[in-house]
Amino acid sequence: MITKNIQLDEQGRLKHFLSIEGFKRQHLISILDAAEPFANVQEQAVKKVPLLRGKTIVNLFFEASTRTRTTFELAAKRLSADVLNININTSATKKGESLLDMLHNLESMHCDMFVVRHNQSGAAHFIAQHVSPHISVINAGDGCHSHPSQAMLDMFTIRRHKKEFANLKVVIVGDILHSRVARSEMHALTTLGVSEIRVVGPKTLIPTGIDTFGVHVYHNLQEALVDADVVIMLRLQKERMQGALLPSEGEYYQHYGLTEKKLAYAKPDAIVMHPGPINRGVEIASSIADGPQSVILEQVTNGIAIRMAVMSQALGPGSSDSSRKGGNA
Amino acid sequence: MTDSEMNLNLEQLLEQMYAGISRKLQNLDPEDVVMIGIHTGGFWIAEKIYQRLNLPTPLGSLNISFYRDDFSRIGLHPEVKPSQLPAGLDDKHIILIDDVLFTGRTIRAALNEIFDYGRPASVTLAVLLDRGERELPICAEITGQKISLKPDQQIKLTGPEPLQLNLVEKPVENLI
Numbered sequence: 001m002i003t004k005n006i007q008l009d010e011q012g013r014l015k016h017f018l019s020i021e022g023f024k025r026q027h028l029i030s031i032l033d034a035a036e037p038f039a040n041v042q043e044q045a046v047k048k049v050p051l052l053r054g055k056t057i058v059n060l061f062f063e064a065s066t067r068t069r070t071t072f073e074l075a076a077k078r079l080s081a082d083v084l085n086i087n088i089n090t091s092a093t094k095k096g097e098s099l100l101d102m103l104h105n106l107e108s109m110h111c112d113m114f115v116v117r118h119n120q121s122g123a124a125h126f127i128a129q130h131v132s133p134h135i136s137v138i139n140a141g142d143g144c145h146s147h148p149s150q151a152m153l154d155m156f157t158i159r160r161h162k163k164e165f166a167n168l169k170v171v172i173v174g175d176i177l178h179s180r181v182a183r184s185e186m187h188a189l190t191t192l193g194v195s196e197i198r199v200v201g202p203k204t205l206i207p208t209g210i211d212t213f214g215v216h217v218y219h220n221l222q223e224a225l226v227d228a229d230v231v232i233m234l235r236l237q238k239e240r241m242q243g244a245l246l247p248s249e250g251e252y253y254q255h256y257g258l259t260e261k262k263l264a265y266a267k268p269d270a271i272v273m274h275p276g277p278i279n280r281g282v283e284i285a286s287s288i289a290d291g292p293q294s295v296i297l298e299q300v301t302n303g304i305a306i307r308m309a310v311m312s313q314a315l316g317p318g319s320s321d322s323s324r325k326g327g328n329a
Numbered sequence: 330m331t332d333s334e335m336n337l338n339l340e341q342l343l344e345q346m347y348a349g350i351s352r353k354l355q356n357l358d359p360e361d362v363v364m365i366g367i368h369t370g371g372f373w374i375a376e377k378i379y380q381r382l383n384l385p386t387p388l389g390s391l392n393i394s395f396y397r398d399d400f401s402r403i404g405l406h407p408e409v410k411p412s413q414l415p416a417g418l419d420d421k422h423i424i425l426i427d428d429v430l431f432t433g434r435t436i437r438a439a440l441n442e443i444f445d446y447g448r449p450a451s452v453t454l455a456v457l458l459d460r461g462e463r464e465l466p467i468c469a470e471i472t473g474q475k476i477s478l479k480p481d482q483q484i485k486l487t488g489p490e491p492l493q494l495n496l497v498e499k500p501v502e503n504l505i
Contacts, residue, residue: 049395316404
């Protein structure tokens with residue numbers, strides 16, 4: 001789908017962040033490294049640094065989101081950027097304005113970055129191809145395709161707990177078919193050199209051709225969990241399901257819900273992750289979600305640091321015609 | 330540049346700083362003093378002096394990358410180390426340490442960052458070398474030595490072990 005990597009500028013610096021595909025290991029590592037000090041900023045009395053002062057970031061959300069939108073907004077605000085939240089349901093698109101006309105209007109207001117969430121795969125990529133050259137586009141989730149900042153915050157969380165990626169066994173459980181998070185994670189984990197990725201779910205929720213990702217497919221959760229270091233649970237995306245893919249939530253929980261009994265097959269220090277929102281008693285037991293191995297809320301906190309890193313890299317040098325002289329000394 | 334300036338004696342400069350800081354501390358309650366080194370050179374120097382001072386408060390390190398005034402020109406350093414400051418800088422007397430004081434822009438950024446962590450009672454600037462040519466109204470209370478360099482000369486501190494001062498003939502890019 002992506003023929004030319006428009007995510008990097010001529011100097012190889014981050015311009016748009018649309019999908020994990022197209023990035024090399026060193027790029028992903030540089031985002032993870034950049035996020036570390038931003039995680040500290042959030043523990044300061046004043047949770048703000050002046051890095052993106054004077055920049056304007058627009059949150060363009062065509063699809064419902066609480067966590068992602070608020071963490072992007074907080075990330076921008078903690079970098080001192082100005083943030084516009086555009087609720088598409090009440091915007092002029094309802095009056096018949098086309099998407100591109102709306103974008104060009106926002107460009108005329110001298111905005112610097114669009115953060116886009118859309119239910120159509122490829123939407124952020126389409127927008128990145130049509131905006132003025134000075135604008136950066138960040139994909140905050142497009143259809144079933146990609147959610148790269150979620151994948152990176154998960155990689156950040158994994159690295160903080162496990163240090164190295166190479167020898168990890170990572171299990172991704174549930175609705176792989178509809179999960180843009182799973183797709184981005186499989187790309188990120190592979191790029192970062194994780195040796196064993198296992199995906200597990202009912203046959204109806206595992207996409208065909210998944211073996212091209214180089215992952216191992218399981219249909220039995222206990223078997224998949226043996227010796228696992230990281231367990232990533234996914235939400236059943238009922239809003240995206242067409243037709244009868246599941247017998248019932250109860251039966252799904254029986255087979256694929258993460259319970260203490262099943263988690264005991266994983267390594268004792270395995271961490272349990274979930275991109276949220278969680279459905280207790282559907283894909284995960286409450287005792288696990290709130291238990292000592294759960295890092296679900298840590299993921300939310302880390303999401304802000306990762307988004308600060310991505311935004312500051314994309315709006316760094318070359319993003320405007322600034323030619324200020326002089327350096328620090 | 331004269332011979333005496335070429336032969337900068339690091340031990341002597343550190344001794345000079347140590348003496349100045351010790352004098353400063355005589356009038357202060359050690360519990361209220363926080364020593365902070367600016368990453369990286371300033372922190373190496375701060376470590377050396379901190380070892381001899383026996384302060385009850387931990388040594389802080391300050392990375393001013395997020396506060397630089399040239400981010401839009403040169404961007405973030407690829408590996409920014411997080412600042413490590415002791416909790417609660419309110420009402421503390423801060424001894425801020427850097428290796429070379431030049432334009433004053435690093436200290437401007439450092440002060441901004443410190444004030445994001447709290448409201449200190451005072452900030453005292455101590456530097457190993459002051460090469461003058463300030464672009465901002467900033468001065469050091471404690472100085473190892475004042476030197477003058479040609480525009481294409483720079484002093485670079487390498488370390489932490491062994492800690493060494495080097496005269497670089499061409500400007501070093503992005504020297505913090």
